[in-house]
Every structure is written in structure tokens, then in C-alpha cells.
Amino acid sequence: MRKYVIMGVQGSGKGTQSQLLAADLDLVHVSVGDIFRWNVQRHTKMGAQVRRIMAAGELVGDDLVESVISERLAWHDWNYGFIVDGFPRNRPQAEFFLESYDIDGVIHLDMPDSEVRRRVLNRRMCANCGINYNLLDSTPSPPGQCDACAGELVPREDDTEEALAVRLRDYHEKTNPVLDLFRRKEYVVTVDARPAPEVTPTIRPDPAVTMSGSASARTFR
Ligand code: ADP
Numbered sequence: 218m219r220k221y222v223i224m225g226v227q228g229s230g231k232g233t234q235s236q237l238l239a240a241d242l243d244l245v246h247v248s249v250g251d252i253f254r255w256n257v258q259r260h261t262k263m264g265a266q267v268r269r270i271m272a273a274g275e276l277v278g279d280d281l282v283e284s285v286i287s288e289r290l291a292w293h294d295w296n297y298g299f300i301v302d303g304f305p306r307n308r309p310q311a312e313f314f315l316e317s318y319d320i321d322g323v324i325h326l327d328m329p330d331s332e333v334r335r336r337v338l339n340r341r342m343c344a345n346c347g348i349n350y351n352l353l354d355s356t357p358s359p360p361g362q363c364d365a366c367a368g369e370l371v372p373r374e375d376d377t378e379e380a381l382a383v384r385l386r387d388y389h390e391k392t393n394p395v396l397d398l399f400r401r402k403e404y405v406v407t408v409d410a411r412p413a414p415e416v417t418p419t420i421r422p423d424p425a426v427t428m429s430g431s432a433s434a435r436t437f438r
């Protein structure tokens with residue numbers, strides 16, 4: 218049983234890396250952002266609650282985020298463990314998490330803000346199936362269309378200059394202290410996220426080729 222947390226600024230490739238690691242080690246991938254986006258796309262009540270907050274790049278309230286995490290983990294479908302992506306992002310969330318679960322490691326994807334901007338502003342998402350693309354690393358053919366389902370590629374609503382500035386500020390102010398807390402417990406392995414192609418289609422041809430993510434996977438073998 219392995220219980221991991223993956224942390225890193227937006228655009229550092231958390232989603233891609235955790236999916237690779239999850240596939241590799243048979244872990245359940247729990248992404249709070251994905252759960253929220255799923256709800257926004259399907260116009261659920263929760264979607265309505267979080268949509269504007271997300272679009273502005275702000276953090277959703279701790280109560281809601283914590284209940285999403287606990288309810289998802291309460292499925293107990295994670296026989297080999299889980300990797301939690303995008304949580305915890307501030308101290309109260311970290312304390313909540315540590316009270317309920319022991320964790321085996323924290324993967325920290327390290328990336329400078331300048332690179333984050335470049336990546337995030339070139340990120341596109343399939344409006345139909347949700348796969349991420351990064352126009353810097355790969356151009357889907359035909360351009361503007363999802364390779365997997367031919368859906369339309371659109372920017373994420375929160376991948377704007379303004380929302381990005383808010384998210385970076387929050388990351389430095391609120392999430393960095395969580396990393397420090399985890400570091401003191403010696404959970405943290407830092408991986409240089411720059412060489413990794415952030416999301417090229419998440420459907421990967423060959424994990425060994427695609428990834429420095431295997432760097433993080435290897436670290437935990
Ligand atoms: P990114 O890492 O690019 O910001 P995520 O997919 O992790 O993207 O999250 C998208 C949005 O969902 C966040 O900007 C925030 O509004 C909300 N969210 C995700 N995780 C959390 C969390 N732990 N606490 C509060 N809000 C969150």
C-alpha cells in the first residue's frame with residue numbers, strides 16, 4: 218500500500234506525472250481539480266458552487282475540498298494505494314489530511330514561475346473528453362482538435378494571466394508552508410519538473426520515453 222501526495226505549481230505537470238505514476242504502480246489517482254472540472258462540465262450543484270472561484274484562480278473553501286477528498290477516499294477502491302493531486306494546498310488542509318491518513322511520500326515538482334507562465338498559457342483542454350494538450354510540445358493534428366475524440370480544444374477557463382497570477386501568489390503564500398511542514402517530516406522528494414513535457418496527450422506512447430515522471434516513479438520503487 219502506497220499513499221502519496223504530489224505537489225507543484227500549476228503547469229508543473231502534476232496531472233500527467235500522477236497519472237503515469239498511478240498507472241505504473243496501480244494507484245488510484247485523486248485530483249481535486251479534475252473532480253471540480255467534471256462537476257462544472259456537467260453543471261452539477263457543486264459545479265455551480267466552484268465555477269467562478271476556479272475561473273478566478275482562487276482556492277475553493279476548505280470544507281468543500283476536504284469533503285470531496287474524504288468522500289473519494291472513502292470508496293476504498295485503492296487496494297494498492299493512492300496518489301492525491303492538488304491537495305493539500307494550505308495548512309488547514311494539510312492538518313486535516315494528516316489527521317486522517319498517514320502518507321508515505323510527497324513528490325514535489327519544482328518549476329520556476331517564468332516557465333509556469335509559458336506552459337500554462339499554452340495549455341489546452343479537450344472540451345469533450347478533458348485530455349490536456351500543451352501546444353509547446355505537440356501539435357494535435359488537425360490543430361485545434363483532440364487526437365483522441367476530435368473534440369474541440371479550448372483553454373482552461375482558469376489559464377488566463379489574471380487567474381495565473383492569483384494561483385502563483387496563493388501557491389507561494391499558502392502551499393509553500395505545507396511543503397515546509399512535509400519537509401520537516403522528511404516526506405518530500407523534489408523532482409526538477411522543467412525537462413518534462415507537461416501534458417502532451419496524456420495517453421502516452423511509452424512511459425519510458427515520455428517522462429521524467431519515471432524519475433519520480435523510480436524514486437519510489
Ligand atoms: P492547477 O494546479 O492548475 O491550479 P488544479 O486542477 O489542481 O489546477 O485545480 C484547479 C482549481 O481547483 C484551483 O485553481 C482551485 O480553484 C480548485 N482547487 C483544486 N484543489 C484545491 C484545493 N486543495 N483547495 C482549494 N481549491 C482547490
Ligand code: ZN
Pocket residue numbers: 343344345346347348363364365366367368
Ligand atoms: Zn478529446
